[in-house]
Amino acid sequence: MIGQTLSHYxxxxxxxxxxxxxxxxxxxxxxxxxxxxxxxxxxxxxxxEALSRFQREAQTASALNHPHIxxxxxxxxxxxxxxxAMEYLEGATLKDRLAGxxxxxxxVLRLGIQIADALDAAHTANVIHRDIKPANIFISxxxxxxxxxxxxxxxxxxxxxxxxxxxxxxxxQGVVMGTVAYMAPEQARGEPVDHRADLWSVGLVLYEMAKGxxxxxxxxxxxxxxxELERIVSKCLExxxxxxxxxxxxxxxxxxxxxxxxxxxxxxxxxxxxxxxxRWPVGAAIAAAIAGAAVVGYIFYPRQAQLTDKDTxxxxxxxxxxxxxxxxxxxxxxxxxxxxxxxxLSLISEERIRKELTLMQQPPDARLTxxxxxxxCVRTSSAAVLDGSIASLGTQYVIGLRxxxxxxxxxxxxxxxxxxxxxxxxxxxxxxxxxxxxxxxESLTTIEKHSKPLEEATTWSLDAWKAFSTASTxxxxxxxxxxxxxxxxxxxIDPDFALAHARLGIxxxxxGESTLARQxxxxxxxxxxxxxxxxxxxxxxxxxxxxxxxxxxxxxxxETWARTYPRDSTPHALxxxxxxxxxxxxxxxxxxxxxxxxxxxxxxPAYNAKAFSQLNLNRLADxxxxxxxxxxxxxxxxxSELLGYFIAFLNADSxxxxxxxxxxxxxxxxxxxxxHVEALALARAGRxxxxxxxxxVAVDIAQQSGQRERAAMFGSATAVWEGLYGNAASAR
Numbered sequence: 001m002i003g004q005t006l007s008h009y010x011x012x013x014x015x016x017x018x019x020x021x022x023x024x025x026x027x028x029x030x031x032x033x034x035x036x037x038x039x040x041x042x043x044x045x046x047x048x049e050a051l052s053r054f055q056r057e058a059q060t061a062s063a064l065n066h067p068h069i070x071x072x073x074x075x076x077x078x079x080x081x082x083x084x085a086m087e088y089l090e091g092a093t094l095k096d097r098l099a100g101x102x103x104x105x106x107x108v109l110r111l112g113i114q115i116a117d118a119l120d121a122a123h124t125a126n127v128i129h130r131d132i133k134p135a136n137i138f139i140s141x142x143x144x145x146x147x148x149x150x151x152x153x154x155x156x157x158x159x160x161x162x163x164x165x166x167x168x169x170x171x172x173q174g175v176v177m178g179t180v181a182y183m184a185p186e187q188a189r190g191e192p193v194d195h196r197a198d199l200w201s202v203g204l205v206l207y208e209m210a211k212g213x214x215x216x217x218x219x220x221x222x223x224x225x226x227x228e229l230e231r232i233v234s235k236c237l238e239x240x241x242x243x244x245x246x247x248x249x250x251x252x253x254x255x256x257x258x259x260x261x262x263x264x265x266x267x268x269x270x271x272x273x274x275x276x277x278x279r280w281p282v283g284a285a286i287a288a289a290i291a292g293a294a295v296v297g298y299i300f301y302p303r304q305a306q307l308t309d310k311d312t313x314x315x316x317x318x319x320x321x322x323x324x325x326x327x328x329x330x331x332x333x334x335x336x337x338x339x340x341x342x343x344x345l346s347l348i349s350e351e352r353i354r355k356e357l358t359l360m361q362q363p364p365d366a367r368l369t370x371x372x373x374x375x376x377c378v379r380t381s382s383a384a385v386l387d388g389s390i391a392s393l394g395t396q397y398v399i400g401l402r403x404x405x406x407x408x409x410x411x412x413x414x415x416x417x418x419x420x421x422x423x424x425x426x427x428x429x430x431x432x433x434x435x436x437x438x439x440x441x442e443s444l445t446t447i448e449k450h451s452k453p454l455e456e457a458t459t460w461s462l463d464a465w466k467a468f469s470t471a472s473t474x475x476x477x478x479x480x481x482x483x484x485x486x487x488x489x490x491x492x493i494d495p496d497f498a499l500a501h502a503r504l505g506i507x508x509x510x511x512g513e514s515t516l517a518r519q520x521x522x523x524x525x526x527x528x529x530x531x532x533x534x535x536x537x538x539x540x541x542x543x544x545x546x547x548x549x550x551x552x553x554x555x556x557x558x559e560t561w562a563r564t565y566p567r568d569s570t571p572h573a574l575x576x577x578x579x580x581x582x583x584x585x586x587x588x589x590x591x592x593x594x595x596x597x598x599x600x601x602x603x604x605p606a607y608n609a610k611a612f613s614q615l616n617l618n619r620l621a622d623x624x625x626x627x628x629x630x631x632x633x634x635x636x637x638x639x640s641e642l643l644g645y646f647i648a649f650l651n652a653d654s655x656x657x658x659x660x661x662x663x664x665x666x667x668x669x670x671x672x673x674x675x676h677v678e679a680l681a682l683a684r685a686g687r688x689x690x691x692x693x694x695x696x697v698a699v700d701i702a703q704q705s706g707q708r709e710r711a712a713m714f715g716s717a718t719a720v721w722e723g724l725y726g727n728a729a730s731a732r
Contacts, residue, residue: 054082322392327390610626
């Protein structure tokens, strides 16, 4: 376009460009002055939203007349191309200036006052900038700050929640506007914002000017050169907008007051502004302001709060405002996998959550909203609730994570990350989880050792992860058989999804399908390098259980698991059931069950293993005490009625046996087993005809539910007692 004339502007040279647009230097032939012409990029020239933003920038900024806001002269169109004519500036952006290191305190204060003054003028005119960052602040050759790029600005005091989002249609919930690294927390979460969101961003800019870098997310803010400037910045960065500066004028006043009293604090680092150049450098000024956003960003939380290794956490469902259902359930499950890699943190189990929801008269599969998670947190005496969110940022995504004390409501951590594409969301979730672990007090040693990226520990495919997450939810609400098709779907999408293969192996085993269980477990074992450390322990345990039969190595794996993750009740529960009870070591089973219960009193499998071991040891009083405890905890365990039947049988209480059998027959999970057990009891009593009829019932129920191996097991047991009675023909 160089040499062309648009209206009365002759284009002289290109100054810079980015994904959103391009800026040229031009000569105004009427007033004989240089101007900057800004165009929407060719890629977005037909994008209605880009054009709307372009016009909004011109209209908003042109209404502001201030020495520290870049002046808009004109807006025009020629040959279908819209452009903005604006003040031509010589110098560099603040971003470029900071590439050379921090600024001296005097310069920081002078520029901070000018920026605050510009924002005061904008806010007074009811304009919120929403994208304050070093790339949008130009430093002229005379050292004056100029605020650029009002393309994301909005008029304040709009009551609608949708006012803080934009789409091609103009406004719609779900697309967060701004640059994530400088966003106020409420802005990143997609909540309505006011002028105080700009003051958060200014706080980050002030710190970056003083230190030369953005503040690290988990580091306490320090401005050693000026404790008073540190106080000012900290006030800008209050998580609660009500605790920040309420007006830019107040911030300007404090900076001016510090300037008047700062002579003794000034350092010798101030350097004169960079020598004026005849043209802007590529990427400078407005061109830098319209460049694309970074792939990953963060927010800064100035005060660090910690959890202890005794605290537990409740994960709420993510608020998904993108409109894309692939993120429903998926991100909460993904975050759980990430945090469960930590030996330091402990999450409230899904079993405990569903139990509490039932006690709260909520459906056990109710969506765990922030409020429900808060209630569960209080009821379980947990320390914190983690609320997550995901929103669109143009074609990108912003993921947020906030931890709050469920008793006091204090914010313990507030993190966010940005993903350039949908496919990058899982990677960003990994980063946000690691930052959270750092912030709440986990050692760097354990984080480095146990922080496998989610896409490596699970799957690269969001669709496969969605199928897996849905399958997990269905499992808890409807059982393994209902969940199997979804787990199968997950491995169809990603055949290398080790975790999904492992779950298939476990659920096939629970359904009595040992051949299918071995196949899935073997596949999981072959892919175990694509699993987290916790999941590898799972896979190794069941591999030796179902494939090799190496029970000694299985026990060693479980013991290593328990040592590596001392807060995890699962290895002790598995030691109690798989390793000890199934091999006749009932005392060890009870001891390991007690360890598991001590870590998590609401894990049903540990009570189950303990109860059956007490039964095998003929400790009926202890068994009855265990069953009373599970009743107090309101465990709906199918095994309870079976165990009650066994107690009645050993006590020769035929009436109680009938009652317990009738109750067990009302539950699908135990109706075939109780028929099988009744058949054995009848056979023992010599009532063979009745025993045969009851055995047929057990086999038929198992076959009708598709559990062929289970049906075969019942048939084999019948053959054994037929043989014991000398009925060789029936036994065959």
